[in-house]
Amino acid sequence: MKAILLTAGEGTRIRPLSASRPKPMLPVADRPLAAHTADAAIDAGADEIVLVVGYEGETVREYFGEEYRGVPVSYAVQEAQTGTADAVDAAREHIDGPFAVLNGDNLYDPAAIDRLFDACPAVCAAEVSDPRNYGVLSTTDGTVTDIVEKPDEPPTNLANAGAYAFPADAREWLEVPASERGEREITDVLTRVIERYAVTPVTLDRWLDVGRPWELLAANEWKVGELERRIDGAVSDAAHLEGRVVVEAGATVEPGVVIEGPVLLRSGATVGPNASVRGATVIGEGVSIGNGVEVKNSVLSRGVSVNHLSAVADSILGRNVNFGAGTTVANRRHDDADVSFTVKGERLSTGRRTFGVVAGDGAKTGINTSLTPGLKLATGTTTAPGETVDRDR
Incomplete structure (x- = not known):
């Protein structure tokens, strides 16, 4: 399975650290943040890494090169930051079968990424105390039935953790219209997959979305x-x-x-x-x-x-x-x-x-x-x- 890593964002919330390099390339222990995600994907069996680049993309290319840990690396360019579905759509030409999508600025429990790949189609979820700031998943009998973005009254405490394993058909569903936020959302692609497939929720034991400086500090502590x-x-x-x-x-x-x-x-x-x-x-x-x-x-x-x-x-x-x-x-x-x-x-x-x-x-x-x-x-x-x-x- 190919793993598409989203690394094109500027990371304005983590300024000034991202003033000269993209947030996924900030240091977490002995490697950039995005390298931890790439490592989890490779350990789960990814046979190719596709990095979607944009802001300061040359920094990403210099680190990963054409091969990372013996796995081929390809690049796709997102010309404008118009949403996560747009970012994956930039990598469309690299998709020729089932594919995973992972956020390059997230840390995931590696064992869960392994389960995600095995369960395709699947989505990673994390149990959170207040899910109102997340996409929230509903499930029935071990299958995802719905996802709703940032609801005032969440139906569950399962937050969408931004890691997906999609069937090959999803390649044709990437051109979703812009949401109310003016962005093309990967969650709209997930909704189409949910309508056509039994999508497995994979619960993460540990997950960290690194958006702000204190979360980068927490990532290093981990x-x-x-x-x-x-x-x-x-x-x-x-x-x-x-x-x-x-x-x-x-x-x-x-x-x-x-x-x-x-x-x-x-x-x-x-x-x-x-x-x-x-x-x-x-x-x-x-x-x-x-x-x-x-x-x-x-x-x-x-x-x-x-x-x-x-x-x-x-x-x-x-x-x-x-x-x-x-x-x-x-x-x-x-x-x-x-x-x-x-x-x-x-x-x-x-x-x-x-x-x-x-x-x-x-x-x-x-x-x-x-x-x-x-x-x-x-x-x-x-x-x-x-x-x-x-x-x-």
């Missing part, structure tokens, strides 16, 4: 937590590593460093001396962590520098961010309420008691900068030495 301990890099005898810690070849851990897993230290990174790293943290390729720095439960992308005596917690730093010495990230409100974050101009609760800063590529802080909880620093932002920043920039 996948870093699954890593097995491996020490291939250079670790000082005077360093202490505890639990699930991965030090890739070419990484360096200096004397006095304490690392409490799960932590991933990627090739070319340097930590210490006397630094502390803990709590589902990714230290990306070529990252430099200086003397006495503390990093907790954060993602530091390629080329980041966090200079001596700084503290970073529950944060995501884009590529080549440079935190001057003594930079401190606050991650908790004084009233202990959930931290909020601005998404497309609206202040939203992250649902997290602790959440720090999201810094776009190339952001820089002056020495002794203080950053307040739930702060956004746009690409290339700078701060002055000794400054306290309590508003997005």
